[in-house]
Amino acid sequence: MIEVRELRREFKVATSKGLRRNYKTVTAVDGVTFDVRAGEAVGYVGPNGAGKSTTIKMLTGILVPTSGHLVVGGVDPSKQRRDLARRIGVVFGQRSQLWWDLPLKDSFDLLRSIYRVSAQDYRARLDECVELLGLQETLLTPVRQLSLGQRMRGEITAALLHAPELLVLDEPTIGLDLESKERLREFLADINTRRGTTLLLTTHDLDDIERLCPRLMVIDHGRVLADGPLDELRAEVTPDRELVIDLREPGPAPDVPGVTAVRSEANGLRHHLTFRRAETTAAQLITRVVRQVEVHDLAVVEPEIDDVIRKLYQRQLDQDVRR
Amino acid sequence: MADTIYPRLIGARLRSQMSYRASFALDLLTQVLAQWVELVVILVLFSHVNALGGFSKDEVLLMYAFAGIAFGIADLFAGQLDNLPTYIRAGTFDVLLMRPLGTLPQIMVSDVRLRRLGRIVGALAVMVYALAHVSIAWTPAKVALTIATPLAGAVIFSSIWVVTCSVCFWIVEGREFANAFTYGSGAFTSYPVNVYSAPLRWLMAFIVPGAFVAYYPSLALLGEQDPLGLPGWVGWTSPLVAVLAAVVAGFVWRFAVRHYRGTGS
Numbered sequence: 001m002i003e004v005r006e007l008r009r010e011f012k013v014a015t016s017k018g019l020r021r022n023y024k025t026v027t028a029v030d031g032v033t034f035d036v037r038a039g040e041a042v043g044y045v046g047p048n049g050a051g052k053s054t055t056i057k058m059l060t061g062i063l064v065p066t067s068g069h070l071v072v073g074g075v076d077p078s079k080q081r082r083d084l085a086r087r088i089g090v091v092f093g094q095r096s097q098l099w100w101d102l103p104l105k106d107s108f109d110l111l112r113s114i115y116r117v118s119a120q121d122y123r124a125r126l127d128e129c130v131e132l133l134g135l136q137e138t139l140l141t142p143v144r145q146l147s148l149g150q151r152m153r154g155e156i157t158a159a160l161l162h163a164p165e166l167l168v169l170d171e172p173t174i175g176l177d178l179e180s181k182e183r184l185r186e187f188l189a190d191i192n193t194r195r196g197t198t199l200l201l202t203t204h205d206l207d208d209i210e211r212l213c214p215r216l217m218v219i220d221h222g223r224v225l226a227d228g229p230l231d232e233l234r235a236e237v238t239p240d241r242e243l244v245i246d247l248r249e250p251g252p253a254p255d256v257p258g259v260t261a262v263r264s265e266a267n268g269l270r271h272h273l274t275f276r277r278a279e280t281t282a283a284q285l286i287t288r289v290v291r292q293v294e295v296h297d298l299a300v301v302e303p304e305i306d307d308v309i310r311k312l313y314q315r316q317l318d319q320d321v322r323r
Numbered sequence: 324m325a326d327t328i329y330p331r332l333i334g335a336r337l338r339s340q341m342s343y344r345a346s347f348a349l350d351l352l353t354q355v356l357a358q359w360v361e362l363v364v365i366l367v368l369f370s371h372v373n374a375l376g377g378f379s380k381d382e383v384l385l386m387y388a389f390a391g392i393a394f395g396i397a398d399l400f401a402g403q404l405d406n407l408p409t410y411i412r413a414g415t416f417d418v419l420l421m422r423p424l425g426t427l428p429q430i431m432v433s434d435v436r437l438r439r440l441g442r443i444v445g446a447l448a449v450m451v452y453a454l455a456h457v458s459i460a461w462t463p464a465k466v467a468l469t470i471a472t473p474l475a476g477a478v479i480f481s482s483i484w485v486v487t488c489s490v491c492f493w494i495v496e497g498r499e500f501a502n503a504f505t506y507g508s509g510a511f512t513s514y515p516v517n518v519y520s521a522p523l524r525w526l527m528a529f530i531v532p533g534a535f536v537a538y539y540p541s542l543a544l545l546g547e548q549d550p551l552g553l554p555g556w557v558g559w560t561s562p563l564v565a566v567l568a569a570v571v572a573g574f575v576w577r578f579a580v581r582h583y584r585g586t587g588s
Contacts, residue, residue: 009585057417060421061420061421062584063584078584081420082424083423085421085422085423086423090421092417092418094414095414097418097421097422099339102339106335106338110328110332110335113327113328113331114328114422114424142339142342
């Protein structure tokens with residue numbers, strides 16, 4: 001679906017000193033390579049200014065790459081912008097493609113004409129989105145009066161009316177409340193699995209990734225730092241896991257081999273045992289623990305996805321320093 | 324399949340304006356009055372002199388009316404280009420690039436304001452008055468020219484708008500510069516061009532083809548000689564100049580958008 005090889009994009013930035021204007025070349029995307037297969041759901045994350053939006057703009061045909069090879073849905077985005085537009089859907093969290101003063105339904109009608117969707121297909125697709133996203137009440141409301149959550153659901157419906165093979169979402173959950181976020185994620189997961197729509201989304205909310213994207217790509221300074229299943233990345237950069245046990249009676253932490261650190265809380269009622277995933281499994285550890293103490297409850301805690309990404313950045317930073 | 328999307332997009336704009344009915348009526352009236360402010364200037368001028376550049380009051384009013392209608396129509400569609408800096412800054416232009424349509428037509432229909440019809444109505448009234456008072460030896464060809472002139476003028480003005488607003492892709496705040504040409508040529512064309520100094524005349528007549536909006540067609544209609552010595556057939560060439568201007572504008576816009584997307588630099 002997406003084929004990217006050594007993609008680069010430079011910008012010229014004016015730096016004024018006195019009356020003279022000098023131009024400095026800034027590389028926003030610096031040799032990015034990846035593939036996305038049809039039906040995948042990929043999370044594309046990185047800090048502000050990492051090159052996420054620039055990549056998205058090149059994939060959607062808005063910006064033309066400085067160099068590199070790029071094919072999306074079988075076409076070259078920079079040369080066949082309009083063909084591409086018919087085949088992909090794009091949602092920008094921070095800019096609307098709806099008509100501000102018009103009822104939501106009118107925007108959908110206009111998009112139907114723009115994308116030349118047959119009346120029958122349009123009806124079916126709109127009905128499906130309206131029902132799954134709960135838009136019944138808002139169809140006749142002018143877009144300017146919608147809440148952010150309602151508007152985002154409208155944006156996503158708008159992007160799906162022409163049944164795109166690929167849906168690109170730039171910060172789709174930004175600023176939404178928890179309930180709205182959850183509803184969107186559920187819907188996106190559904191169209192990904194049921195309709196097979198390929199998803200590529202950028203986000204700052206890592207719960208989006210956890211819920212939606214089996215595959216994660218991390219970008220910083222225009223380069224891909226990591227690309228793979230979330231679980232693998234987690235195992236690779238954060239070798240430690242944690243077992244939390246609640247005892248029936250307060251007491252000292254059990255002393256078992258394989259535990260690398262212990263932190264205790266609540267006067268010895270709760271203990272956090274850190275262990276290496278490569279050396280011990282949670283099951284082995286639990287068997288040993290219950291032999292020593294009487295356990296009321298326990299849980300295995302995986303490192304937060306934030307930690308994973310922070311570690312990835314750290315690792316890159318260390319490499320840069322050594323270089 | 325005939326392209327029905329642009330009429331639909333315009334219809335959508337009009338519907339949303341109609342939701343503010345009272346302010347719409349007031350706006351319309353304001354626009355009629357605005358168009359007539361310039362008229363007052365001409366009338367005051369003629370209360371002191373009998374002729375301007377060799378033309379009578381009614382003849383100048385005819386030029387003023389042609390220019391007014393042409394500018395009004397152009398403003399209706401190309402006027403939206405004044406929003407281009409906002410579009411670029413807010414990223415709305417990217418949304419236009421995401422759609423399977425051309426960017427220029429999308430902008431032109433993005434904000435058609437019906438109240439601008441006020442200008443056209445005001446100028447149309449003056450045209451009717453002027454045509455009734457000047458002496459024209461009517462032929463079918465002249466009737467056609469009378470109808471074609473405001474339309475060709477609208478295309479010429481729109482082209483000027485497109486070309487000068489394209490500057491905003493390089494300098495986002497280039498609007499002031501662009502307006503000097505768009506609104507400037509709007510005011511320029513209301514008077515016979517021979518009242519201006521030579522350099523300005525050449526710039527506005529041939530580089531920015533403003534003189535073809537009202538001045539030369541009026542000469543042809545009135546059957547008068549160009550005081551500047553151009554042959555009489557020049558007055559019939561406005562539609563041709565309009566086509567030429569539109570082609571140039573199309574190329575400039577393409578070049579500018581290409582620059583924006585990153586291949587132009």
